[in-house]
Amino acid sequence: MSPSSLDELIDALRGLPGVGPKSAQRMAYHLLQRDQRGAERLARALGNALAVLCHCERCNTFTETEICQRCASPQRDASLLCVVEMPADLAVIEQTHAYNGLYYVLMGRLSPLDGIGPRELKLDKLLARVADNTVQEVILATNFTNEGEATAHIVAELLAARGVKVSRLSRGVPVGGELEHTDTGTIAQALVERRPL
């Protein structure tokens, strides 16, 4: 007996990642009862984002222009291309101030369970990007999760077949980390991948 426009809103909110039926209900009540301006703002922001956002032709991240500001910048080292999963990963690498090359954002990772294979990830676009001969090295910076590792593996194979130099972020004990509090898997990796001094 609940009104259909309320049910429809709750259903639409359930489509958000990590939102179950109870949270969707709570969100709908909150928006309608306590924050109608927030609801209007969200509806407007959704419409606007859908209308103006597209993918950068070069790095594939979200942008409002054909080519994003970063890719268009002459300040960046175009010989380095760092491949990340999501814009959030790009942001974290930028925060390090340790990298001045360009990026390619996959906008996802291989995840067969979610039906995301090499085709859905549009790896062709990455291969076309690398084919411009200015890129000298591709640094794979996907996550060190199973899915991120699998993604790095496939991308590395595809690039190696085209004769591109490929590297991967190093794995090991975190900076400031104590061995006692580091998981054994990480320590095992740090042993296997030990560096000569």
Next chain:
Amino acid sequence: MSPSSLDELIDALRGLPGVGPKSAQRMAYHLLQRDQRGAERLARALGNALAVLCHCERCNTFTETEICQRCASPQRDASLLCVVEMPADLAVIEQTHAYNGLYYVLMGRLSPLDGIGPRELKLDKLLARVADNTVQEVILATNFTNEGEATAHIVAELLAARGVKVSRLSRGVPVGGELEHTDTGTIAQALVERRPL
């Protein structure tokens, strides 16, 4: 350097209850990258809900008509009025099939920390509703949390001052519950509020 329409969407999503900056970012990426139809649907559902939903003049729940279906039904016992916090509570009571009276939905609870006092809860509307002389008994079914109890207390006082008969859902050991696995607070209440057989 992230586009402003994306930032604005992430910001608007952060306004949802229980959504922090990381989840808001994840939701925005998901909607834009994997579920643009879901995003359109959510924007539409928000706009539609804001446009057509209002509060029932009698029970205060969300409805698309002036008086909701339940309040308009001649099948319900108009002498009983059950006061609940939210429409979700009403739905749970309906599911029991143990109640055939009418409801009043507070659309919240007293919560001084969130700035919700008796005025924000619009208790006047409840008092006006009860003043129609068909209501013989008001059953308080707010939650048994601190805020719900405080709400019940205030509402009971206001109604008692107007000579209305007020009752509260009973507290005690859940049906099917084992004493060994029931918290001591509940058992203490069940002792104090023991029923003669």
